[in-house]
Amino acid sequence: MKKIDILKKLRSSRLRPTKQRVEIAKFLFEREKTFHFTVESLNKLLIKKLASKIALATIYNTVHAFKTAGHLSEVEVRGNKTYFDTNVSNHHHFYDSENAELIDIDANDIVIQKIPKAPNGKKIKNVEVFINLKN
Amino acid sequence: MKKIDILKKLRSSRLRPTKQRVEIAKFLFEREKTFHFTVESLNKLLIKKLASKIALATIYNTVHAFKTAGHLSEVEVRGNKTYFDTNVSNHHHFYDSENAELIDIDANDIVIQKIPKAPNGKKIKNVEVFINLKN
DNA sequence: TTTTCACTTTAGAATAATTATAAACTAGAA
DNA sequence: TTCTAGTTTATAATTATTCTAAAGTGAAAA
Numbered sequence: 001m002k003k004i005d006i007l008k009k010l011r012s013s014r015l016r017p018t019k020q021r022v023e024i025a026k027f028l029f030e031r032e033k034t035f036h037f038t039v040e041s042l043n044k045l046l047i048k049k050l051a052s053k054i055a056l057a058t059i060y061n062t063v064h065a066f067k068t069a070g071h072l073s074e075v076e077v078r079g080n081k082t083y084f085d086t087n088v089s090n091h092h093h094f095y096d097s098e099n100a101e102l103i104d105i106d107a108n109d110i111v112i113q114k115i116p117k118a119p120n121g122k123k124i125k126n127v128e129v130f131i132n133l134k135n
Numbered sequence: 136m137k138k139i140d141i142l143k144k145l146r147s148s149r150l151r152p153t154k155q156r157v158e159i160a161k162f163l164f165e166r167e168k169t170f171h172f173t174v175e176s177l178n179k180l181l182i183k184k185l186a187s188k189i190a191l192a193t194i195y196n197t198v199h200a201f202k203t204a205g206h207l208s209e210v211e212v213r214g215n216k217t218y219f220d221t222n223v224s225n226h227h228h229f230y231d232s233e234n235a236e237l238i239d240i241d242a243n244d245i246v247i248q249k250i251p252k253a254p255n256g257k258k259i260k261n262v263e264v265f266i267n268l269k270n
Numbered sequence: 271t272t273t274t275c276a277c278t279t280t281a282g283a284a285t286a287a288t289t290a291t292a293a294a295c296t297a298g299a300a
Numbered sequence: 301t302t303c304t305a306g307t308t309t310a311t312a313a314t315t316a317t318t319c320t321a322a323a324g325t326g327a328a329a330a
Contacts, residue, residue, distance in 0.1 A: 015324055018278060026253065035187035040316080055280045060317070070217040074267065078211040080288080080316065096257060105251055106237040117237060118268055122231060133253055151297055153307060176286080190309045195288065215287065215317080 006030075013069035020054050024062050029071070034087035038073065039063060042084075067090040076101060076128065092129040105131070141165075148204035149172060155189050159197050164206070169222035171210065171237040174198060176221075211263065227264040230259070 006025045010017040027046060028035060037045075043059050045120050063084060066072045075083040078116060083102060092105040120126050141160045143153040162181060163170060173181075178194050195236050197221060203208045210218040210228060218237060227240040245264050 015196060016277065018326075020279070038316095057281080058320080061278080074213060076211050076213040078209055078217075079200075084314085091226040094254065094257075100215070103254060104257075109249065109251040110247065111249035112245065113248040114244065115266075116240055116244040118266075119229065119231075125267040128265045128267070129247070130263045130265060131250070131253075132260040132263070132284055133257040135257060151306065153297075155308070192289085192310080194306055196308080217287085 003010050009071065013065075013071070015065055015069065015108065020058050021062055021065075023050060023054065024059065025066070025071075028066070028086055031086065034085060034104050036083055036104075037080040038083055069127065076130070077102070094130070094131045094133055096133045097134075098135065105129070144206065148200075148206070150200055150204065155193050156197055156200075158185060158189065159194065160176065160201070160206075164203070165222055166221065169220060169239050169240075171218055171220050173216040173218055202214070211265070225261065227266070229266045229268055231268045233268075233270065240264070 006029065007017050008022055008024060011030070015021060024042075024046065027042075027049060028121070039056075039059055042063070043054075043056055047053050050067055052134070062071065066085065067074060072084045072086060072087055073088045075085050076096060077083045079100075085102070085104070087104055091106045092110050094103040094105060095101070096103065112127065113130075115124075122126065141157055141164065142152050144162060144164070145156055152155060159177075161216065162177075162184060173207045173217070174194055176190075177198070178189075178191055182188055182192070198207060202219065204207060205223055207221060208218045208223045210220050212218045212230060214235075220237070220239075222239055227242065227245050229238040229240060230236070231238065247264075251260075252261070
């Protein structure tokens, strides 16, 4: 993803392309593969990568702004920290608890044959499959 | 579940049947239906139910001891709090985010036709399906 | 350009969930 | 009954996250 596209992405979601947002966006979206992270891990990686450091609060703000804008998705993982994913399409996850690592599974690689109907006036919003791994 | 069975359950997992553990176990396991809770909600319910109150740290200790012993399972739910479930068999969940409520789905009510194979030397430990609900 | 102001960033305080500590208590073996 | 390892408890500490309020900045308007 080019810098110009980063700027477009930010502007299209009514987020001013500040220095910090552009740097974080470049770090997150200029990748081939999807990227999974927690705010803590992202912060550490940004400290390594960037000359000037970005305030932790800004990283929280920015990640949430990106999530709200639909540029990041939040992944439910048992435990204390919140995981985010640059893959915002409908997909699933392997979770390797030994390395606290998420691995994407394409939506087409899982086919569900039978599913219960939603209870009392509710509808199904989405179905997430989470496959825990062991050695 | 009778009191005698509560005592058995505790002893069989090498947990001394202290007053607090017995009370918490009775509250959790003397039920027809499965019960979902957070430590916070359990604490509130126990305060209502019991004359003497149990220290919050003890509730954390006990819930974790029960989980380690296999009497409770932990459910992955996005968000800050940890949910527990008295249903320890293999099963799935609906999640109604509006009421922050979990609803059990029997393992037999979901059939997965196609599943990817585990990556690099890993094996599949278990598969959890999580169905988010909306109105 | 310069001005202006709503939007942002920031450091640090505040909050919330959970875990650690260490002293007092207790179940159950001897 | 005595003794001891296991347990409970109040409280402090830790961890993740959010809040606050002051200083900074993009970009529209003058």
